[in-house]
Amino acid sequence: MKRDGASPRRDGAGAPRRDGAGAPRRDGAGAPRRDGAGAPRREGGYQGRDSAPRRDDRSSGGRGFPQRAGTGRDRPDRQSDDRPRHDDPAIPEDITPNDLHSSARNELKTLSKENADEVARHLAMAAKLIDEDPALAHQHALAASRRAGRIAIVRESLGITAYATGDFALALRELRTYRRISGKDDQIALMVDSERGIGRPDRALETGRAADRSKLPTPVRVALAIAMSGARLDLGDTELALGELQIPELDPDRAFEWSPALFAAHAAVLEDLGRDDEAAFWAERADVAADALGMGGDDEDEIFVEDGLIEDEES
Secondary structure, three states: OOOOOOOOOOOOOOOOOOOOOOOOOOEEEEEEOOOOOOOOOOOOOOOOOOOOOEEEEEEEEOOOOOOOOOOOOOOOOOOOOOOOOOOOOOOOOOOOOOHHHHHHHOOOOOOOHHHHHHHHHHHHHHHHOOOOHHHHHHHHHHHHHHHOOOOOOHHHHHHHHHHHOOOOOHHHHHHHHHHHHHHHOOOOOHHHHHHHHHHHHHHHHHHHHHHHHHOOOHHHHHHHHHHHHHHHHHHHOOOHHHHHHOOOOOOOOOEOOOOHHHHHHHHHHHHHOHHHHHHHHHHHHHHHHHHHHHOOOOOOEEEEOOOEEEEEOOO
16 A cells, blocks of 8 residues: 655654555554553554555554455345445545545445445545544444445454554454455554553464464564564563564665654664663664655655665665
């Protein structure tokens, strides 16, 4: 999923972003929280998908919404219908199904056209509102789930908006359902973080270890490392928390979309360890990377960092 030009958060929080994919997404988690709240602030953070709500970061891994295709088509959604519901939030008339990314709309083809269009509009609203009004975004995701509860993108969006509102138990349940339907692990960082949020750091570590990191996209893998580091901090294992962040992407001379959250998380753990000079170095690198990435351009472009300056590879 592509970014929409929003500059990376410097606090590692990974607030949900909209990248034009049309549905909220959080696949990245950012700098580990020290209070056990379970929501590293990134990117998103962690970024990976193109049509569901996303927090980058921080942790969602990691974040901005994932796109998915070819899921939920094995059986019709028998719970869906086209009737308006009195408890559905209103959708502005200028919001159309085309505001949802095409790959996400493809997942709705098992529904009737009228129902698919209404679900798409609710998902588009969830994506539009996730940053400014997570609670209302969640209401739109709930409305979509009442109409299409067996569609992967719908359950993913519901999980992500639940995470955004701090309902970690619901987020975990919905993201597990999404993974079961889709067979994808791209929201694993949010699942780890949600386990942290309900006070189960041990389970968070088990969940993260169960994923095959070699098969994860880089933004998701980075978001997972940040979330796992946060779980280690929750358990008081600060040295192990630092070890979780010792990954190839921790390169102070290069910056990608996930770099500000990763650098900030690394700085936070070093500070906890009393290694203040190193912490200051990585905090400065996080700021420099965030400033450079905020100037525009494609998040997937590689940027070189030298003496506090960041230059595009092609410059």
